[in-house]
Structure formats: C-alpha cells, structure tokens
Amino acid sequence: MQKIIDEFSLNFIEDDRYRYILEGLGNTVLISFLAALVGIALGFLVAIIRSNHDKTGHMKAANAVCRVYLTVVRGTPTMVQLLIIYYVVFASVNVSKVFAAVAAFGLNSGAYVAEIVRSGIMSVDEGQFEAGRSLGLNYRKTMRYIVMPQAFKNVLPALGNEFIVLLKETSISGYIGLTDLTHGGDIIRGITFSAFMPLILVALIYLLMVTVLSYGVNRLERRLRANER
Amino acid sequence: MNGEVLLEVRGLEKSFGGHKVLRGIHTQIRRGEVVAIIGPSGCGKSTFLRSLNLLETPTGGSVLFEGKEITAPGVDVDEVRQKIGMVFQQFNLFANLTIRDNITLAPVKLGLMGKEEAGRRAMELLERVGLPEKADAYPAMLSGGQKQRIAIARSLAMNPDVMLFDEPTSALDPEMVGEVLGLMRELAKDGMTMVVVTHEMGFAREVASRVLFIDEGVICEENAPEEFFGNPKNQRLREFLSKVL
Ligand SMILES: Nc1ncnc2c1ncn2[C@@H]1O[C@H](COP(=O)(O)OP(=O)(O)OP(=O)(O)O)[C@@H](O)[C@H]1O
Numbered sequence A: 001m002q003k004i005i006d007e008f009s010l011n012f013i014e015d016d017r018y019r020y021i022l023e024g025l026g027n028t029v030l031i032s033f034l035a036a037l038v039g040i041a042l043g044f045l046v047a048i049i050r051s052n053h054d055k056t057g058h059m060k061a062a063n064a065v066c067r068v069y070l071t072v073v074r075g076t077p078t079m080v081q082l083l084i085i086y087y088v089v090f091a092s093v094n095v096s097k098v099f100a101a102v103a104a105f106g107l108n109s110g111a112y113v114a115e116i117v118r119s120g121i122m123s124v125d126e127g128q129f130e131a132g133r134s135l136g137l138n139y140r141k142t143m144r145y146i147v148m149p150q151a152f153k154n155v156l157p158a159l160g161n162e163f164i165v166l167l168k169e170t171s172i173s174g175y176i177g178l179t180d181l182t183h184g185g186d187i188i189r190g191i192t193f194s195a196f197m198p199l200i201l202v203a204l205i206y207l208l209m210v211t212v213l214s215y216g217v218n219r220l221e222r223r224l225r226a227n228e229r
Numbered sequence B: 001m002n003g004e005v006l007l008e009v010r011g012l013e014k015s016f017g018g019h020k021v022l023r024g025i026h027t028q029i030r031r032g033e034v035v036a037i038i039g040p041s042g043c044g045k046s047t048f049l050r051s052l053n054l055l056e057t058p059t060g061g062s063v064l065f066e067g068k069e070i071t072a073p074g075v076d077v078d079e080v081r082q083k084i085g086m087v088f089q090q091f092n093l094f095a096n097l098t099i100r101d102n103i104t105l106a107p108v109k110l111g112l113m114g115k116e117e118a119g120r121r122a123m124e125l126l127e128r129v130g131l132p133e134k135a136d137a138y139p140a141m142l143s144g145g146q147k148q149r150i151a152i153a154r155s156l157a158m159n160p161d162v163m164l165f166d167e168p169t170s171a172l173d174p175e176m177v178g179e180v181l182g183l184m185r186e187l188a189k190d191g192m193t194m195v196v197v198t199h200e201m202g203f204a205r206e207v208a209s210r211v212l213f214i215d216e217g218v219i220c221e222e223n224a225p226e227e228f229f230g231n232p233k234n235q236r237l238r239e240f241l242s243k244v245l
C-alpha cells in the first residue's frame, strides 16, 4: 500500500507533476472540440456540394476540388498530415501548435464527416425530395427542411463515432511538441522513469471521455428517434 | 367542356438515354375536368404525369400551364409547382415532421401564410380528410390510407389549380382503397381539376370526365368514359380492357 502511495506521490504530487496531465487534458479537449467544429463545418459543406453536383450536375469545379481534398486526406496518414501542416504549411508563419493541430485534425475530420453526411443524404428516400419540390419548395429549402434533418438523424451514430476517433487521434499531437494528454503523461514518465501510473491514468481519462461522449450520442439519438414510433 | 385550358401539352417527348418513352403527346386539360390516364405497366403514364410539373424534364415538345410555356428556359419552376399539386403512389409524407407540420411546411416556408394561419388551415384540411386527431402524430404512426389522405391535405394546403395523382391507391391494402377514392370523389365534386393515373377502372368510369389510354408513348384513345369503356375503337385499348375488366 505504501508503495502505491509513494508511486502516486512521485508521479503526480512532487513538483506538481499532475499539471502535465491537466495541461495535456486541456489541450486535448480544446483541440478535439475545435477540430470537431471545423470538421462539421467543412464536412457538411463538402457533402452539400458533392450531393448537389450528383443531383443537379451543377458545381462541377467545386466538386472536383472536393474530390481532390477527400482523396488526399483519406489516402495519407493523419500523422503525416499533422507534420506537413505544422512543419511545411505553417513553417514560415508563426502560429501556435494548438492552432496547427486544430487545422490538421479539422481538415482531416472534415473528409470523414463529408462522406458520412453524403451517405446520409443518399439514404433519404428520393420521394421525400420530390414531394418537397412538387410543393414548390426550391432545392435549398427542400434540402434544409426535409432531407438534411433526416440525413443527420440517420448518420448520428456514425458521426458520434467519428468524433470519438478524432478525440483519440489527437494523441499524436506530441509529434509537433504539443503537450496533449498523451504527451503530458509521457513527460511524467520521462521524468520519473515510472511508466505504469502516468500511462494508466492517461488511458483511464480517455476511456472516461469516450464513455461520456458515447452516452451523449446515444441519448441524442434516442431523442431524435422518439418521433418515429 | 368549356372551362379555360389549364394545362396544354404539345408534342411532348421524353427519352431516358436512348430509350424513348414518350413520343409526342398532345392534349389539353381544362378547369374542372377529371382526367383519368390508363395504360399498360411501363408505358410512360408516370413519366407523362411527372412531366406536367417538370419533375421530369421533357426532351421534346412543350407544356403550357395557364397559357404560359413552363418548359421554356428561365421559367421559375418552383413558382409553377406551387399551383400544381401532386400525390404520389408512395405518399412521401415528410418523415421528420408531424402531420400538422407536413401540411404547413410549404405555405409557411414559401411565405404564403403565417405559422398560425397555416396551422388553422391545416386543422380545417384535417377535418376535411377526416383525420383531425392526427395533427400531432408522425407519418410512421399512420396506416397507408391515412397517409394518403394526409398527402392529399398537404397538397390542398397550397390551394393548387390542378392536382396530379400517380396511382394514389396502388400501394394500399384493399380495405383502404375506398377511403382514398372516396376523398378524391369529393374533391372532384367540389370542382377540383384532377389528372389521375390509375388502375381503378371503376373510378375512371364513374368519376372521370375523360379517359386517356397511353401506349407506346402516345395517346392511343381519348374519350368520355361511357364511350371509352362502352365502345373502345383502338385495337390495343380493346385488348387492354379485356385483360383488366
Ligand atoms: N428515371 C428513369 N431512368 C430511366 N428509365 C426510366 C426512368 N423512369 C422511367 N423509366 C422508364 O420509362 C418507362 C416508363 O416508365 P413509367 O414509370 O412512366 O411507366 P408507367 O406507365 O408509370 O408504369 P407503371 O404502371 O408500372 O407505373 C419504363 O420503361 C421505365 O423503365
């Protein structure tokens, strides 16, 4: 028992080492949250452009840009994207590491969100769209009031999953020298040469966050589904 | 027939890829008419009906609505569709909205009515189709017949000048066909102009003012129901009637 208390004190109490965890957790939450917002905005935009093109044949140029974006993001490792954003794209401008991470993870997540949302739009029965148009609603209003709400509901579990993946994926932020939760724990390990406690604590914190997120998504999903029975 | 011409179809053609479905349809639909369209499966009845409100874009010929060519470039199709209601075989009620919102969505979002006024109108329409207690239900909670009556109410909320029906009872269980046809009969009696693709020969005979037979992409015969069913002239129509009657 005394040994555990000593270990704990060595890893977290002495020199206020818990602060590495706190700082890391703060950064992880901040980066994940902002990157999710960027990902949602970008993903919906790309999905709307892509399905507009598929349905109407308009927006050819924008659609081509979107396809290049999707191919590049989904065809290269997230870590390489992060390194390129920080060391190449932002090499000559002085941006904070958090900003670079938000940009990299947001761009990355946007591609996955886009394909999820597009599949959601395609999953909505064509008859819903036609009924809207037949009443005189234009493309935009039909999408906004009829198709998108149903698409969103259909893909909510997949979106929730994507954000859980995103949260976990931010653990590579240490590669650009950013103290995220993982890196924070690892810094403690480097100082104390004791791996067990800091890494297990880090794992538990991720697990807790993922559990809370899943719970939230489940609840939201059930609330949205309530009206279908 | 001396009502004003609401819809005029001139040499309408429609191809899907190389497949020519409509090969030159000519007809007029006057205010107050109930026009039934019959024909073998796959002959292009739906394609014809959907060309009238431009859910299908014709590949030839023209459609005029209230004297204006709506197939001309630059026409605001959405504005035209506000005056042409459509009822689908599969109902297509908005699954994400309550029945009331299904009915009020278009009038409200198109700025034709305030939310309250549209809500009152929705209740009137629900009374008319006999489903006032379903205002707060969702489509998934209704039977097929109820869904189709709501779909008709939703169309009526736009005060259309003409209503298009594409086999409105074909997806219904037999015991629900009557309630929908009954409602359509009432609409006809109230003077609504209707174009109805149907397999219900009884309905065509009793309610229609004119029946069209489409086959191989053209109108083969067109007549008042007594003459159409009692004395069919076209050979293919005779064969068709002998199979379905
Ligand atoms: N979007 C489409 N793309 C390609 N072909 C189509 C399309 N819509 C209809 N067709 C074809 O056009 C022909 C006519 O179809 P349509 O649906 O108008 O027939 P219909 O008379 O309504 O038949 P039914 O009685 O089965 O409803 C069919 O051969 C069909 O396969």
Ligand SMILES: [Mg+2]
Residues within 6 Å of the ligand: B045, B046, B047, B166, B167
């Ligand atoms: Mg059809």
